[in-house]
Amino acid sequence: MEMITSAQNSKVKNANKLKKKRDRDKTGQALIEGYHLIEEAYQSTVKIKQLFVVDVERLDEELMTYAEEVFEINLKVAESLSGTVTPQGFFAVIEKPVPETTQAKQVLLVDCIQDPGNLGTLIRTADAAGLDLIVLEKGTADPYQDKVLRASQGSVFHIPIITQELSEFIDHFEGNVYGTALENALPYQQIPSQDNFALLLGNEGEGVNADLLNKTTQNLTIPIYGKAESLNVAIAGSIVMYHLKG
Amino acid sequence: MEMITSAQNSKVKNANKLKKKRDRDKTGQALIEGYHLIEEAYQSTVKIKQLFVVDVERLDEELMTYAEEVFEINLKVAESLSGTVTPQGFFAVIEKPVPETTQAKQVLLVDCIQDPGNLGTLIRTADAAGLDLIVLEKGTADPYQDKVLRASQGSVFHIPIITQELSEFIDHFEGNVYGTALENALPYQQIPSQDNFALLLGNEGEGVNADLLNKTTQNLTIPIYGKAESLNVAIAGSIVMYHLKG
Numbered sequence: 003m004e005m006i007t008s009a010q011n012s013k014v015k016n017a018n019k020l021k022k023k024r025d026r027d028k029t030g031q032a033l034i035e036g037y038h039l040i041e042e043a044y045q046s047t048v049k050i051k052q053l054f055v056v057d058v059e060r061l062d063e064e065l066m067t068y069a070e071e072v073f074e075i076n077l078k079v080a081e082s083l084s085g086t087v088t089p090q091g092f093f094a095v096i097e098k099p100v101p102e103t104t105q106a107k108q109v110l111l112v113d114c115i116q117d118p119g120n121l122g123t124l125i126r127t128a129d130a131a132g133l134d135l136i137v138l139e140k141g142t143a144d145p146y147q148d149k150v151l152r153a154s155q156g157s158v159f160h161i162p163i164i165t166q167e168l169s170e171f172i173d174h175f176e177g178n179v180y181g182t183a184l185e186n187a188l189p190y191q192q193i194p195s196q197d198n199f200a201l202l203l204g205n206e207g208e209g210v211n212a213d214l215l216n217k218t219t220q221n222l223t224i225p226i227y228g229k230a231e232s233l234n235v236a237i238a239g240s241i242v243m244y245h246l247k248g
Numbered sequence: 249m250e251m252i253t254s255a256q257n258s259k260v261k262n263a264n265k266l267k268k269k270r271d272r273d274k275t276g277q278a279l280i281e282g283y284h285l286i287e288e289a290y291q292s293t294v295k296i297k298q299l300f301v302v303d304v305e306r307l308d309e310e311l312m313t314y315a316e317e318v319f320e321i322n323l324k325v326a327e328s329l330s331g332t333v334t335p336q337g338f339f340a341v342i343e344k345p346v347p348e349t350t351q352a353k354q355v356l357l358v359d360c361i362q363d364p365g366n367l368g369t370l371i372r373t374a375d376a377a378g379l380d381l382i383v384l385e386k387g388t389a390d391p392y393q394d395k396v397l398r399a400s401q402g403s404v405f406h407i408p409i410i411t412q413e414l415s416e417f418i419d420h421f422e423g424n425v426y427g428t429a430l431e432n433a434l435p436y437q438q439i440p441s442q443d444n445f446a447l448l449l450g451n452e453g454e455g456v457n458a459d460l461l462n463k464t465t466q467n468l469t470i471p472i473y474g475k476a477e478s479l480n481v482a483i484a485g486s487i488v489m490y491h492l493k494g
Contacts, residue, residue: 233486234373
């Protein structure tokens with residue numbers, strides 16, 4: 003196995019470029035980090051172009067065969083690739099899976115959520131709740147950004163995620179579309195659980211775009227019984243997702 | 249108004265010490281940061297010992313009168329006090345409120361949650377859901393740590409939070425106690441909403457302590473319909489809290 007000892011190595015430099023969304027979009031690839039996430043990618047038959055690993059002993063045989071190329075790296079190279087303070091020393095360049103366009107019945111619509119932790123957590127909950135599809139409006143955080151990947155705990159490989167104009171998606175969706183809003187909205191508990199729905203969540207500060215809220219079947223709110231002004235968007239989305247599932 | 253231009257000033261040094269839990273415990277004080285959080289503390293009549301402010305123009309008259317001491321600081325001092333990359337330049341040393349021991353009916357029990365974002369988000373949701381009390385097991389993150397404060401969005405001032413042995417609390421609580429667990433647990437949807445409950449949440453990695461799970465009325469689980477292994481603890485806790493509220 004080839005050993006890479008310099009962060010200036012061209013493979014490492016290419017991997018590092020994938021920290022930028024522009025380069026991920028251009029190449030269709032992404033850099034992922036950590037044993038759990040790489041294992042999830044492998045289990046989900048995501049194509050692994052390169053593995054970079056400090057502790058070769060920990061490397062699973064099957065995974066090593068599965069990857070197109072495997073490189074041993076030292077700690078210095080690991081630090082240059084890592085997005086964390088204490089790198090596990092295990093990285094992969096993957097091909098971002100291209101979701102099949104299916105007839106989705108339970109969909110999460112995301113209108114420009116910015117915080118990577120919120121987006122990652124929502125992807126994880128949507129996966130747990132068994133939703134079919136996540137649609138992101140342009141301007142939403144990128145699911146292949148490292149903080150989103152980390153918060154999603156690998157769910158980014160389990161559920162199809164596409165970017166599309168939400169207004170167009172809503173026009174063609176055959177099912178109820180529920181927006182989330184603070185005004186002109188029904189307490190979510192008044193809506194029954196159902197098999198066919200889209201749930202629309204908005205930006206942390208500004209909520210859902212008003213034009214989109216006008217296109218929904220019904221807008222929902224989560225009652226505040228105490229003195230908090232609002233709920234975190236990932237929390238609010240998760241409460242309503244599980245409520246709609248029943 | 250006195251101007252402080254050095255991070256070596258004794259008032260600033262004392263404020264900075266409050267970033268350590270040990271010093272918060274010893275003095276009963278805490279350092280809080282940002283306009284929103286300080287406004288929340290003021291609205292909740294939390295005692296403000298000192299205000300440190302860069303932009304004196306933005307300072308509210310009433311708040312200025314309310315605080316025992318007010319100091320103008322420069323950006324250098326603000327940077328030394330701040331826990332963020334882009335400080336708002338507004339800090340307060342407060343006296344941590346001592347919660348009155350009331351007969352609480354809706355309680356969140358927290359067994360050693362470590363992540364400050366998770367704890368802060370749970371405090372915010374417990375406040376929103378109108379719970380009466382939060383009880384932390386020793387070893388849980390400190391609610392007056394800056395990342396917890398930030399995630400709680402001021403809810404730390406709205407709801408009483410105490411530290412107590414959970415096993416002792418459960419022994420004396422008159423109401424149903426629900427643990428959260430992956431095994432030997434009922435899907436949470438099978439439990440009706442109710443007026444008198446305690447919800448017990450565990451550590452991110454290890455879950456709730458087994459001895460505590462043995463003491464509950466019933467342990468609950470959130471069904472996973474997709475391929476995610478689990479839910480984030482703040483998400484799981486929030487789903488069940490709102491479910492129990494009805």
